Amino acid sequence: MKIKRIVELLDATVYCGEDMMDVDLHSACASDMMSDVLAFVKDQALLISGLCNPQVIRTADMMDIKCIALVRGKRPTEDMIEIAKGKGIALISSGHRMYSACGTLYAEGLQPGEITV
Amino acid sequence: MTALHLEFDVAGNNFVSAGSASDEVKKTLKMLGVDPAFVRKVAIAMYEGEINMVIHAGGGKAVVDIFPDRIVIVLEDHGPGIPDIELAMKDGYSTAPDAVRDLGFGAGMGLPNMKKYTDSMNIESTVGEGTTVTMVVNFAR
Numbered sequence: 164m165k166i167k168r169i170v171e172l173l174d175a176t177v178y179c180g181e182d183m184m185d186v187d188l189h190s191a192c193a194s195d196m197m198s199d200v201l202a203f204v205k206d207q208a209l210l211i212s213g214l215c216n217p218q219v220i221r222t223a224d225m226m227d228i229k230c231i232a233l234v235r236g237k238r239p240t241e242d243m244i245e246i247a248k249g250k251g252i253a254l255i256s257s258g259h260r261m262y263s264a265c266g267t268l269y270a271e272g273l274q275p276g277e278i279t280v
Numbered sequence: 281m282t283a284l285h286l287e288f289d290v291a292g293n294n295f296v297s298a299g300s301a302s303d304e305v306k307k308t309l310k311m312l313g314v315d316p317a318f319v320r321k322v323a324i325a326m327y328e329g330e331i332n333m334v335i336h337a338g339g340g341k342a343v344v345d346i347f348p349d350r351i352v353i354v355l356e357d358h359g360p361g362i363p364d365i366e367l368a369m370k371d372g373y374s375t376a377p378d379a380v381r382d383l384g385f386g387a388g389m390g391l392p393n394m395k396k397y398t399d400s401m402n403i404e405s406t407v408g409e410g411t412t413v414t415m416v417v418n419f420a421r
Binding site for chain 1: 298306387393
């Protein structure tokens, strides 16, 4: 699923990564706990999170995640936008709640990724 | 023979810069052409360790030696120390305050994650003096 389709489905605002809208993502994960992302997630492309601080961007970068969708209308800080720009990560924000954001994307075919336990 | 030696000061209680040392190491490994799967393992393990130093120890020092076949990461802090390392290694055990949980950490998964992604991990800790964590990731299979 292209990032622009994710933006459209989640009615999201794009804070950075406008040039990445045609990047195709194949999987997603959702968590507010960054250690969860670091522990269980592998080869993901989209991170959906209600957590809004610079460590969300750092965590995504460590995992080679290409796009972060903040939910519940969270607005990223300037720090976050700057780090995301530097890392080549698209940062978007949606008014959807976590459950609804996940359900919407899942229903449209965005699959959960491979997990390692 | 050491191929590359890196040292970083990790600032304590600075949640914006937390992770920047791991970021530098990740970039360096990528530049050296290390297999991305190993780069990710190193990045995750060191990042969790760096976050731990920021959260629990008021910062510290990271010393990284990159050899052709492995990386050795030593994280040294002068924080409160870990009274019971075995307990600290248990999944879900955490002494992090609620404020840290609000930041997305403190789920008691940091040390287990570090162990999981490294080939060896050693913790030396003295209460009241500090903690030194040594991690090795082998690049060769």
